[in-house]
Amino acid sequence: MLRRSIVALALVGGLTTSFGFTPLSEAQTAGNTPSDKSGKQVPAAADDKTLEDRIDYNLETNATVRKYNLDVKVEKGVATLTGDVATAAQKAEAERLAKVSGVARVDNKIQIDPDEDKTVADRISKGLSRTGESVNDAWILTKVKWFHTGADALKGSDINVDVKDGVVTLKGTVKSEAGRAKAVALAKDTDGVKRVVDQLTIK
Numbered sequence: 001m002l003r004r005s006i007v008a009l010a011l012v013g014g015l016t017t018s019f020g021f022t023p024l025s026e027a028q029t030a031g032n033t034p035s036d037k038s039g040k041q042v043p044a045a046a047d048d049k050t051l052e053d054r055i056d057y058n059l060e061t062n063a064t065v066r067k068y069n070l071d072v073k074v075e076k077g078v079a080t081l082t083g084d085v086a087t088a089a090q091k092a093e094a095e096r097l098a099k100v101s102g103v104a105r106v107d108n109k110i111q112i113d114p115d116e117d118k119t120v121a122d123r124i125s126k127g128l129s130r131t132g133e134s135v136n137d138a139w140i141l142t143k144v145k146w147f148h149t150g151a152d153a154l155k156g157s158d159i160n161v162d163v164k165d166g167v168v169t170l171k172g173t174v175k176s177e178a179g180r181a182k183a184v185a186l187a188k189d190t191d192g193v194k195r196v197v198d199q200l201t202i203k
Contacts, residue, residue, distance in 0.1 A: 135192035
């Protein structure tokens with residue numbers, strides 16, 4: 001998944017939104033169908049990996065389910081969700097988030113465990129991420145950059161992220177006040193973040 005493929009970003013000081021998800025083509029997002037060599041129209045489909053990354057991003061940035069260790073695999077357009085949540089409503093929300101353009105069907109195998117919130121609280125108390133990784137400055141840096149990169153409101157922005165002892169400092173430029181608010185909110189919602197220093201300018 002994308003969250004695992006960008007660990008190297010923790011060593012980079014800045015973020016420009018030219019890096020990120022492989023965008024869906026116009027045909028894929030608009031529902032158009034390209035033609036083959038014979039002129040016959042064939043369905044356009046997003047790459048399974050691209051779909052997987054987009055669903056993963058939705059799950060990690062959604063207030064309802066982001067604290068749970070949910071996983072997604074996409075094969076031939078079918079998204080399979082696994083993991084544990086505490087309520088049926090959370091399971092349903094995860095399924096809704098997986099229904100991105102290009103997904104033919106969602107196979108929701110998430111289990112409901114009323115005690116899952118206790119498990120989450122125990123994990124957080126130990127300073128671990130939802131996947132069991134140590135939440136340190138490098139981890140926070142990587143996550144904030146990933147969250148920023150996937151946000152539509154931050155397209156065309158040039159943001160530098162620094163993390164020191166859990167305090168995130170954002171510098172650089174965004175296109176609008178909405179973009180600034182989104183950048184700050186995504187940083188604040190990242191596990192392990194104690195405070196966000198907003199030094200962004202609108203340009």
